[in-house]
Amino acid sequence: MTTGGDAPTAATVELLGVLAYGELSAFDRLAEDARAAPTLAGRAQLSTMAAAEIGHFRLIEDHLGRSGIAVADAMAPFVALIDSYHASTAPRSWLESLVKAYLGDGLGADFYREVAGWVDPGTGDLVQRVLADTGHSAFAEREVQAACAANPAQRDRLALWGRRLLGEAVTHAQRVVAERDELAEFIVLGSGEKGGVAGLIRTVQTAHGRRMGRLGLS
Amino acid sequence: MTTGGDAPTAATVELLGVLAYGELSAFDRLAEDARAAPTLAGRAQLSTMAAAEIGHFRLIEDHLGRSGIAVADAMAPFVALIDSYHASTAPRSWLESLVKAYLGDGLGADFYREVAGWVDPGTGDLVQRVLADTGHSAFAEREVQAACAANPAQRDRLALWGRRLLGEAVTHAQRVVAERDELAEFIVLGSGEKGGVAGLIRTVQTAHGRRMGRLGLS
Numbered sequence: 001m002t003t004g005g006d007a008p009t010a011a012t013v014e015l016l017g018v019l020a021y022g023e024l025s026a027f028d029r030l031a032e033d034a035r036a037a038p039t040l041a042g043r044a045q046l047s048t049m050a051a052a053e054i055g056h057f058r059l060i061e062d063h064l065g066r067s068g069i070a071v072a073d074a075m076a077p078f079v080a081l082i083d084s085y086h087a088s089t090a091p092r093s094w095l096e097s098l099v100k101a102y103l104g105d106g107l108g109a110d111f112y113r114e115v116a117g118w119v120d121p122g123t124g125d126l127v128q129r130v131l132a133d134t135g136h137s138a139f140a141e142r143e144v145q146a147a148c149a150a151n152p153a154q155r156d157r158l159a160l161w162g163r164r165l166l167g168e169a170v171t172h173a174q175r176v177v178a179e180r181d182e183l184a185e186f187i188v189l190g191s192g193e194k195g196g197v198a199g200l201i202r203t204v205q206t207a208h209g210r211r212m213g214r215l216g217l218s
Numbered sequence: 219m220t221t222g223g224d225a226p227t228a229a230t231v232e233l234l235g236v237l238a239y240g241e242l243s244a245f246d247r248l249a250e251d252a253r254a255a256p257t258l259a260g261r262a263q264l265s266t267m268a269a270a271e272i273g274h275f276r277l278i279e280d281h282l283g284r285s286g287i288a289v290a291d292a293m294a295p296f297v298a299l300i301d302s303y304h305a306s307t308a309p310r311s312w313l314e315s316l317v318k319a320y321l322g323d324g325l326g327a328d329f330y331r332e333v334a335g336w337v338d339p340g341t342g343d344l345v346q347r348v349l350a351d352t353g354h355s356a357f358a359e360r361e362v363q364a365a366c367a368a369n370p371a372q373r374d375r376l377a378l379w380g381r382r383l384l385g386e387a388v389t390h391a392q393r394v395v396a397e398r399d400e401l402a403e404f405i406v407l408g409s410g411e412k413g414g415v416a417g418l419i420r421t422v423q424t425a426h427g428r429r430m431g432r433l434g435l436s
Contacts, residue, residue: 027265031249040290047245047272054269072258
């Protein structure tokens with residue numbers, strides 16, 4: 001193993017592993033959902049979001065690779081739990097796909113933003129580069145807003161869906177943390193200043209609520 | 219419609235439409251095949267190839283957009299035929315997926331390279347930018363070579379598969395041209411210097427044969 005002077009800690013490798021598999025699995029699900037788009041334009045837009053996830057994945061892969069760590073090894077512990085999250089939140093319609101893509105993109109960005117200050121400077125730069133490349137989901141905002149304005153029953157169903165997505169994300173995140181002691185300690189230490197894990201969850205809930213509002217679902 | 223001084227001709231719009239849907243559908247199929255990868259590393263590599271197709275798709279989308287043309291409109295005439303090509307060449311194994319990804323990537327590059335000289339300078343620049351971003355399939359070369367070296371029966375099956383892929387690609391390309399008069403005329407005129415359509419097909423066959431050799435399938 002070739003390590004530079006700043007080999008990432010075990011907890012940072014776990015963090016990057018969970019983020020990398022989050023990106024790779026999001027790519028896979030967005031690509032699958034894109035296939036069910038009602039228009040070619042919608043299909044192209046969701047496919048573009050999927051491709052952006054791979055851009056982020058490759059930044060993490062390169063970053064780990066510079067320390068001689070294979071991204072596949074770093075991701076392996078998180079595959080089953082993240083796959084379980086996606087299995088429990090498989091969209092049944094194009095609008096559910098858009099809501100999931102939009103809210104998932106935002107949740108991911110929240111998480112990157114929170115951890116940016118907890119990691120070594122090299123990893124912090126990586127996180128900033130990923131964050132600078134988010135925001136590909138504005139089209140989802142327009143499409144969901146338009147569909148909800150036209151149909152209040154649709155709006156209510158999608159609002160439930162949006163709340164369920166947050167619930168499943170939090171439940172699955174708690175299961176990841178429960179299984180990975182070093183990652184748990186890292187998050188507890190990192191989030192300490194802002195009220196610990198409970199504070200972190202509140203931050204994410206507040207941001208999720210704002211995004212629901214932008215979709216017309218609050 | 220806002221057009222610059224160099225609005226693309228109808229034939230160029232058709233050419234860019236067929237290329238754009240070629241990229242979007244390749245993204246979709248590669249993403250689907252990536253899901254069946256036997257390893258996380260293989261899945262990440264095929265997913266990365268898929269994402270590169272979207273990069274090319276977006277270059278075409280932006281290029282058409284500058285002339286006020288929606289890429290979805292330009293692609294629409296070609297969806298059924300390109301989908302039919304993919305349906306007739308759905309891989310049944312990971313190695314078939316890799317062979318299709320590798321040979322398809324090469325065929326696409328051949329086609330871009332040939333048309334680069336026939337189009338207006340602005341479109342020619344676009345084609346060069348796409349070509350500069352090919353070559354994401356070297357990993358497929360290694361995996362297919364290794365599998366064939368270990369198993370001659372496998373090699374024979376994959377060699378048949380590689381020949382069938384070229385046959386289906388040529389058949390479907392001929393159907394596209396038969397249905398689109400302006401595109402046909404454009405290709406006949408463009409390829410004139412190099413022996414016309416028959417010369418173009420020979421060039422593609424020769425390059426395909428070289429790629430089969432690099433996979434260990436000649």
